[in-house]
Amino acid sequence: xxxxDVISGEPATASEPVAVVGAVAEPRRRDRRSxxxxxxxxxxxxxxFALPMLVIFAAFSWYPITRLVxxxxxxxxxxxxxxxxxxxxxxxxxxxxxxxxxxRNTAYFAALALLFGYPIPLIAAVLISESRRFRxxxxxxxxxxxxxxxxxxxxxxxxxxxxxxxxxxxxxxxxWFHLGPYGWLQSPGTAMPALVVESTWANAGxxxxxxxxxxxxxxxxxxxxxxxxxxxxxxxxxxITLPQLRGVLLVTLILQIIGTAQVxxxxxxxxxxxxxxxxLTVLLLVYQYAFGNSVGVGFGDAAALSLMxxxxxxxxxxxxxxxxxxxSTK
Amino acid sequence: MISLRLRRVDAPEDPxxxxxSYTDWARRDIKLLFGSAQALLLVLLVLIGLGPVxxxxxxxxxxxxxxxxxxxxxxxxxxxxxxxSDAWSKVNVGRYFWNTIVLALGSWLCQIVxxxxxxxxxxxxxxxxxxxxxxxxxxxxxxxxVVLIVPLYIEVVHPPLIHHSFAESYWAIxxxxxxxAFNVVLMKRxxxxxxxxxxxxxxxxxxGPVRLFFSIVLPLSKPILGVVSIFAILAEWRNFLWPFLVLxxxxxxxxLSVRLPAIQAQTQLGVLLASMLIAALVPILGFLIFQxxxxxxxxxxGALKG
Numbered sequence: 001x002x003x004x005d006v007i008s009g010e011p012a013t014a015s016e017p018v019a020v021v022g023a024v025a026e027p028r029r030r031d032r033r034s035x036x037x038x039x040x041x042x043x044x045x046x047x048x049f050a051l052p053m054l055v056i057f058a059a060f061s062w063y064p065i066t067r068l069v070x071x072x073x074x075x076x077x078x079x080x081x082x083x084x085x086x087x088x089x090x091x092x093x094x095x096x097x098x099x100x101x102x103x104r105n106t107a108y109f110a111a112l113a114l115l116f117g118y119p120i121p122l123i124a125a126v127l128i129s130e131s132r133r134f135r136x137x138x139x140x141x142x143x144x145x146x147x148x149x150x151x152x153x154x155x156x157x158x159x160x161x162x163x164x165x166x167x168x169x170x171x172x173x174x175x176w177f178h179l180g181p182y183g184w185l186q187s188p189g190t191a192m193p194a195l196v197v198e199s200t201w202a203n204a205g206x207x208x209x210x211x212x213x214x215x216x217x218x219x220x221x222x223x224x225x226x227x228x229x230x231x232x233x234x235x236x237x238x239x240i241t242l243p244q245l246r247g248v249l250l251v252t253l254i255l256q257i258i259g260t261a262q263v264x265x266x267x268x269x270x271x272x273x274x275x276x277x278x279x280l281t282v283l284l285l286v287y288q289y290a291f292g293n294s295v296g297v298g299f300g301d302a303a304a305l306s307l308m309x310x311x312x313x314x315x316x317x318x319x320x321x322x323x324x325x326x327x328s329t330k
Numbered sequence: 331m332i333s334l335r336l337r338r339v340d341a342p343e344d345p346x347x348x349x350x351s352y353t354d355w356a357r358r359d360i361k362l363l364f365g366s367a368q369a370l371l372l373v374l375l376v377l378i379g380l381g382p383v384x385x386x387x388x389x390x391x392x393x394x395x396x397x398x399x400x401x402x403x404x405x406x407x408x409x410x411x412x413x414x415s416d417a418w419s420k421v422n423v424g425r426y427f428w429n430t431i432v433l434a435l436g437s438w439l440c441q442i443v444x445x446x447x448x449x450x451x452x453x454x455x456x457x458x459x460x461x462x463x464x465x466x467x468x469x470x471x472x473x474x475x476v477v478l479i480v481p482l483y484i485e486v487v488h489p490p491l492i493h494h495s496f497a498e499s500y501w502a503i504x505x506x507x508x509x510x511a512f513n514v515v516l517m518k519r520x521x522x523x524x525x526x527x528x529x530x531x532x533x534x535x536x537x538g539p540v541r542l543f544f545s546i547v548l549p550l551s552k553p554i555l556g557v558v559s560i561f562a563i564l565a566e567w568r569n570f571l572w573p574f575l576v577l578x579x580x581x582x583x584x585x586l587s588v589r590l591p592a593i594q595a596q597t598q599l600g601v602l603l604a605s606m607l608i609a610a611l612v613p614i615l616g617f618l619i620f621q622x623x624x625x626x627x628x629x630x631x632g633a634l635k636g
Contacts, residue, residue: 045539046457053448053514054463056440060482060509061470063490067481078488127371130348130364138372139625140618141379147617147624148383149568151587152606155594156386159602160401169385169401201378209625223349233360236349262476265570269591283476290480291575299480306477314472 068310071303078299089304093289099305101277102285105192105267109281110260112196117256121204122249125211126241139212143205150202154269157198158185162270185271188278195266195279203259207252214248215241250324258313282309383614390414390607394600413604421597423586423605430585430609433573434566436500437507441562442555444508449517450543454529464518467511479575482506486576498583502576507566513558520554521547556623560616567613 072089074082093099128138145153161169164183171181184194222240231239242249264283267273273280273288286305289298350364389397393410396403418424448467452460486502487495496502524547532542548555570587577584581592586609594602617624 043457046451046455046460049447049455049539049543050451050457050463051447052444052508053451056444056505056508057467057470057511059485060506061473061478061511062466064478064481064485065470065473067485068478071481071484076484078484124371124375126349127364127368130350131368132348134372136621138375140621141372141375143617143625144379144383144614147564147613148610149587149613151568151570151590152386152610153382155590155602155606156382159594159599160385160389160397161382163401167398167401172401201382205379220348233350233364241349258474262474264476286477286480287571290483299484302480306480310473310477313474317472 068303068307071299072307074300076299077297085300089300090308093301093305093308096301098277098280098285102280102282105277105279106261106263106281108192109196109199109263109279110257112193113199113260114253114256116196117200117204117207118253120200121207121252122211122245124204125208125215126237128208129212129215135212139209142208145202146205148202150265151269153202154198154266157201158270161198162194186275188275191271191275191278195270198270199260199263199266207256210248210252211245214245218244246327250320250327254317254320258317261309261313383610386603386607386610389600389603391604392600394598397599397603410600413600414608416601417604417608421593421601421605423589423608425582426584426586426589427608429583430567430587433500433503433569433585434563436504437566438559438562440504440508441510441513442559445510445513445517445558446548446551446555447543448514449521450539450547452514453518453521454542454547455539467514470509470511471515476571479571482572483575497576498578498580499576500583503566503569503573506572507562513562516558517551517554520551524550556620560620560623564613564616 073084073086075085075089076082124138124142128135128142131138162184163169163171164181164186165171166175166181168181170184174180174182182190184190218241222244223236226236226240262283263281264287267279267281267284268287271279273284282305286302286309289305290302292298350360385401388404389401390413391409391411392405392413393407394413396406400406418427451457452464452467487497489496528546528550529542532546537545567585568587569585573585574588577588581589584592586605590602590605590609593605597605
């Protein structure tokens with residue numbers, strides 16, 4: 001009992017002997033732990049296990065993120081010491097006529113990709129989920145283009161399907177109807193839609209699989225109840241399937257917008273941003289600033305534009321989540 | 331509840347319990363509408379999903395002249411197996427194939443080490459600073475990797491503290507691949523759901539963190555390790571921009587996805603198509619073998635892209 005008084009610093013009463021030790025002594029021991037206790041307590045082991053994560057993320061995620069912000073307000077060329085220029089890089093980028101073009105093209109790509117790639121996977125998934133016998137075959141076929149390396153996909157479409165001469169695959173088929181040949185990638189009007197078609201082909205399968213998984217989670221009792229009440233097919237789709245899927249529909253919507261805002265490979269490999277900058281996207285402009293002419297000169301502009309894109313996407317995601325939160329969970 | 335649902339999916343002959351009820355299937359107009367829509371979808375999927383792959387396989391063994399004359403003719407002048415061997419040895423695809431494998435394995439190893447040990451700390455050991463680190467990790471999910479190419483590139487070419495450029499080195503690709511917060515979150519969520527009693531029992535039996543990690547956590551995590559592995563390897567196989575930037579001046583060390591566009595101009599079409607088929611073969615075969623893991627993880631793959 002005398003010991004208790006010393007440790008807790010309070011007069012111990014007979015009614016609360018052990019509880020006082022636990023409640024008062026513990027935090028004090030935590031505040032002043034000897035190195036020996038710290039090791040015994042497992043913190044050293046935790047630190048050792050966390051080391052790969054901490055080192056890799058510090059070097060290749062947290063540091064570059066900080067560096068991106070710093071670069072955006074600097075002029076750098078990798079040789080001379082960097083100079084601080086405030087918001088000049090941002091002003092330069094916004095004043096660049098190509099900036100407006102790139103933003104417009106990226107928005108156009110995203111809009112077309114939604115138009116082609118948002119409803120079709122949903123319809124396909126609803127049809128596939130009703131066919132229990134061939135479900136596996138359907139999903140495998142839908143997913144196959146997704147596993148093809150993007151570079152191979154783009155090259156196949158560029159040099160075979162979209163080949164502008166009459167022996168291009170599409171032009172061959174159209175030739176049977178005495179149409180064409182068309183230069184799909186060579187005309188500013190069709191270049192962007194052509195990119196979106198290939199991109200949709202390459203990515204839609206993944207969305208189908210997401211919807212299929214979500215459809216199996218729909219409570220089938222709802223369908224049964226609706227059937228008993230005499231609801232028709234369209235009623236069930238409109239009043240049960242779609243409302244039950246709304247959470248997933250919102251997630252795929254935002255993922256697709258975020259993904260298409262970062263489109264790079266298709267415009268880079270198909271058209272290099274041409275013809276007449278018709279397929280110049282934001283990330284392609286970042287690439288051109290940073291590595292286009294002489295490496296290093298445009299690092300500041302590239303960082304500023306990257307940062308604007310990242311900030312836009314982060315703000316957009318948060319606003320989108322907030323705006324649709326009540327709707328998606330109700 | 332779960333078993334009921336599984337039985338429904340597994341019982342193909344029972345058409346009830348879905349969007350279409352038994353009475354719906356009995357109605358001729360709905361059966362006709364839905365049935366023909368499904369048939370149409372199958373035809374479209376074969377055409378769109380399988381068609382390009384089959385055409386690529388055909389083009390890879392068709393003489394260039396035939397492909398250039400009519401891309402839809404079926405072997406009018408025989409099969410040119412030589413395309414494949416030319417691609418492998420003369421165009422050096424064998425070498426680039428090997429580069430791709432080495433890059434993919436290194437990135438895989440780095441991702442697995444970071445994700446398993448990191449998630450083990452955050453989920454099982456749970457030190458006091460774990461929440462802080464976890465917050466920093468989740469924050470990086472908001473930053474798309476691709477916006478970091480400029481600072482990453484500068485860092486690799488002129489690393490701070492170390493006066494040695496990592497450009498043209500595989501380390502410049504392996505190590506940054508490990509910084510995937512998504513892997514750690516995925517792994518952590520899996521560890522969180524492992525039975526806590528096991529950890530308690532092991533601790534009481536005197537097992538330390540190392541023993542806990544290797545003898546209990548890792549053996550129980552085979553499913554999630556499989557999914558993360560498949561997507562790590564696949565992602566590196568698909569990677570273009572980063573290896574293109576950091577391996578610019580060493581063509582002999584570049585992976586397939588970087589080399590294919592580069593060799594296009596001076597390679598005849600048949601051999602180019604053969605090279606492309608070789609590049610696509612590993613992911614396609616992997617998909618056919620590990621179909622379940624692929625389809626289970628594809629939702630994550632979509633999220634990964636974002």
